[in-house]
């Protein structure tokens with residue numbers, strides 16, 4: 001909204017395009033069991049509010065996205081797998097980057113695909129609560145990587161505070177959202193005891209599906225281990 005006030009001369013058409021066209025880092029088809037139910041196409045948004053030291057998708061924070069697409073253009077690309085989605089109760093997983101920042105885009109996409117496809121969001125939840133609220137009626141399931149719930153560890157690893165993560169986790173718990181919470185063991189940042197403490201907090205909130213996993217440090221990069 002600040003942007004609209006400062007740049008009041010922008011045309012209505014451009015404003016419409018700005019609100020519906022989003023930047024992406026890539027699209028991966030035919031994923032099974034890793035990004036939601038059934039056969040899933042993973043769609044990665046560009047842009048993330050965090051600065052994780054072992055970022056799994058550093059291209060989402062580079063200056064240039066892979067492409068800009070409207071909801072209609074994205075729908076046109078991913079519907080090639082409609083039969084797989086419907087047969088396996090799969091669909092599209094939005095990740096990134098941070099998909100909750102693009103709640104308007106995802107809402108438009110839902111209108112295009114209807115209820116035939118599952119929409120899953122892979123998120124850090126470190127976003128304003130209004131963005132999560134807007135997505136509650138849109139998303140079928142959520143995959144939340146909480147990093148570590150100790151505020152000092154979280155800040156050291158991501159560069160940000162985790163108050164919003166906790167608020168938004170409570171919101172998902174209160175609304176009984178279908179949610180899996182991921183709690184990683186992060187080399188040089190947390191310990192198994194820290195992970196156990198985060199798991200305990202998440203369990204007390206009421207979540208049952210909790211995935212504990214490790215980042216494994218290699219000489220070249222951190223790999224994602226399940």
Ligand code: SF4
Nearest residue numbers: 048050052055056097
């Ligand atoms: S939340 Fe994900 S995309 Fe964002 S910086 Fe961390 S690892 Fe990278």
